[in-house]
Amino acid sequence: MHRAVRRFINIFKRRSEKDKRLITAIKTIVGSKPFNLELYRLAIKHSSVAKHNSQGLKESNERLEYLGDAVLGAAVADYLFKTFPFKEEGFLTEIRSRIVNRESLNNIGKRIGLNQVVEYDQKKKSKLSHKSLYGDTLEAIVGAVYLDKGYSYCKHFIIDKLIIPYLNIDEVIKSNPNYKSKIIEWSQKENKDVKFEIISVKNEKHHREFTAQVFVDNEPLGKGFGHSKKKAEQDAAQKSCELLDLD
Amino acid sequence: MHRAVRRFINIFKRRSEKDKRLITAIKTIVGSKPFNLELYRLAIKHSSVAKHNSQGLKESNERLEYLGDAVLGAAVADYLFKTFPFKEEGFLTEIRSRIVNRESLNNIGKRIGLNQVVEYDQKKKSKLSHKSLYGDTLEAIVGAVYLDKGYSYCKHFIIDKLIIPYLNIDEVIKSNPNYKSKIIEWSQKENKDVKFEIISVKNEKHHREFTAQVFVDNEPLGKGFGHSKKKAEQDAAQKSCELLDLD
Numbered sequence: 080m081h082r083a084v085r086r087f088i089n090i091f092k093r094r095s096e097k098d099k100r101l102i103t104a105i106k107t108i109v110g111s112k113p114f115n116l117e118l119y120r121l122a123i124k125h126s127s128v129a130k131h132n133s134q135g136l137k138e139s140n141e142r143l144e145y146l147g148d149a150v151l152g153a154a155v156a157d158y159l160f161k162t163f164p165f166k167e168e169g170f171l172t173e174i175r176s177r178i179v180n181r182e183s184l185n186n187i188g189k190r191i192g193l194n195q196v197v198e199y200d201q202k203k204k205s206k207l208s209h210k211s212l213y214g215d216t217l218e219a220i221v222g223a224v225y226l227d228k229g230y231s232y233c234k235h236f237i238i239d240k241l242i243i244p245y246l247n248i249d250e251v252i253k254s255n256p257n258y259k260s261k262i263i264e265w266s267q268k269e270n271k272d273v274k275f276e277i278i279s280v281k282n283e284k285h286h287r288e289f290t291a292q293v294f295v296d297n298e299p300l301g302k303g304f305g306h307s308k309k310k311a312e313q314d315a316a317q318k319s320c321e322l323l324d325l326d
Numbered sequence: 327m328h329r330a331v332r333r334f335i336n337i338f339k340r341r342s343e344k345d346k347r348l349i350t351a352i353k354t355i356v357g358s359k360p361f362n363l364e365l366y367r368l369a370i371k372h373s374s375v376a377k378h379n380s381q382g383l384k385e386s387n388e389r390l391e392y393l394g395d396a397v398l399g400a401a402v403a404d405y406l407f408k409t410f411p412f413k414e415e416g417f418l419t420e421i422r423s424r425i426v427n428r429e430s431l432n433n434i435g436k437r438i439g440l441n442q443v444v445e446y447d448q449k450k451k452s453k454l455s456h457k458s459l460y461g462d463t464l465e466a467i468v469g470a471v472y473l474d475k476g477y478s479y480c481k482h483f484i485i486d487k488l489i490i491p492y493l494n495i496d497e498v499i500k501s502n503p504n505y506k507s508k509i510i511e512w513s514q515k516e517n518k519d520v521k522f523e524i525i526s527v528k529n530e531k532h533h534r535e536f537t538a539q540v541f542v543d544n545e546p547l548g549k550g551f552g553h554s555k556k557k558a559e560q561d562a563a564q565k566s567c568e569l570l571d572l573d
Contacts, residue, residue: 134412135412136412136413136414137414141414141415142407142414142415142418144415145403145407145415145418145419146403146404146407148403149399149400149402149403149404149422150400150403150404152396152399152400153396153397153399153400153477155396156392156393156395156396156397157393157396157397157472160389160392160393165381165382165383166383167383167384167388167389168388168389168391168392171389171392172392175396225404229478230400230477230478230481231476231477234477277526280526287527287528287529307528308526
């Protein structure tokens with residue numbers, strides 16, 4: 080056989096092997112075979128390995144991630160609305176944001192094995208895996224499932240294959256009470272002034288560390304730390320709750 | 327007829343008159359008769375006139391608004407995804423946020439005639455109508471349509487009855503009002519000091535996220551976020567315009 084023909088056949092074989100693996104992975108993750116494989120090929124392509132197409136658009140999973148993020152929000156909103164018929168809007172909003180936050184999605188993405196399928200620039204691995212590589216890919220897959228199989232199928236995929244198996248809603252509710260609002264409630268009852276201040280920011284390699292301090296009537300109370308201002312403030316509030324014996 | 331019986335009949339008649347009007351209004355707005363009228367009765371009930379039920383839950387449209395907000399986000403995300411196949415995620419996100427923002431929804435809500443159906447405490451009208459009474463009710467109606475007729479019907483309702491007739495997408499894209507200069511103009515007229523400050527910078531995956539804060543006479547007003555200092559300031563200025571009811 081001519082060498083060029085053989086090379087072509089080899090490329091074709093490799094490609095179809097890769098597609099077969101992807102079809103198997105999607106079947107395992109989503110619960111049924113893809114109709115339009117192209118959507119899933121795109122969903123696993125991180126922008127670090129994406130090329131620009133003839134229209135100048137980067138062919139990465141970012142557009143699907145945008146779509147998936149919105150569909151995920153609607154499906155989880157629906158699920159919580161029906162699961163908690165006697166809870167107010169504020170509760171539903173808070174629990175939803177705990178479910179669809181970056182950390183939580185990244186964990187689910189890892190646990191369903193997206194590390195086996197996602198395509199990204201290996202050289203940038205340490206940076207990416209720190210952050211939201213798997214969560215972003217998970218959102219892109221949700222976007223692909225939505226386009227491939229419709230909203231209803233996608234909603235069941237989200238609830239039955241992602242949320243229920245990997246998140247304990249009771250624990251999500253219990254975990255992470257909002258200490259900041261607890262402190263604020265307490266201060267109003269006790270007629271005290273409360274301030275939350277970021278007193279320092281440290282630049283680390285891949286993130287920043289914030290230090291927050293709670294002041295009650297201008298006296299320092301709990302001090303807290305975190306990668307974001309919000310987390311540092313929560314931590315400071317939690318420590319203040321402990322110091323004040325609020326539970 | 328016994329007076330109590332007559333009174334009962336009158337109450338019943340009034341109620342059914344009100345229901346008839348609501349059915350007609352929903353048919354006009356949504357395009358078909360409600361299956362479950364109860365959902366729409368709830369959707370038009372602002373919390374200012376809501377009562378607590380036996381489970382202690384306030385029977386207002388706030389839960390439906392939470393649900394409708396999420397469904398609206400998904401439907402608009404889908405619409406823009408398909409309308410702009412060669413635009414990047416950043417563009418889609420930006421245009422979506424211009425479409426589903428409070429001001430825009432409030433305008434659509436007014437224009438489809440929600441002022442005719444919404445139930446609220448008249449004494450609080452001037453406060454409420456300024457802000458988001460119609461936009462919130464619109465979201466609640468979207469939530470009701472979603473539960474009553476399913477996602478697919480609801481998506482068509484959103485796109486064909488709310489977005490396309492009342493928003494010119496080309497103009498939404500072109501329009502990018504300069505909120506910062508609006509705030510500065512206002513401050514000069516009102517003789518106030520205005521400052522724009524970047525209060526934090528967070529390192530994200532491929533970019534930084536800046537947080538800007540507008541101060542008026544040293545009091546914090548709107549806070550905004552963005553990938554650049556300029557965008558964060560614009561966002562903070564826009565939020566300040568909303569808070570100040572400048573349009």
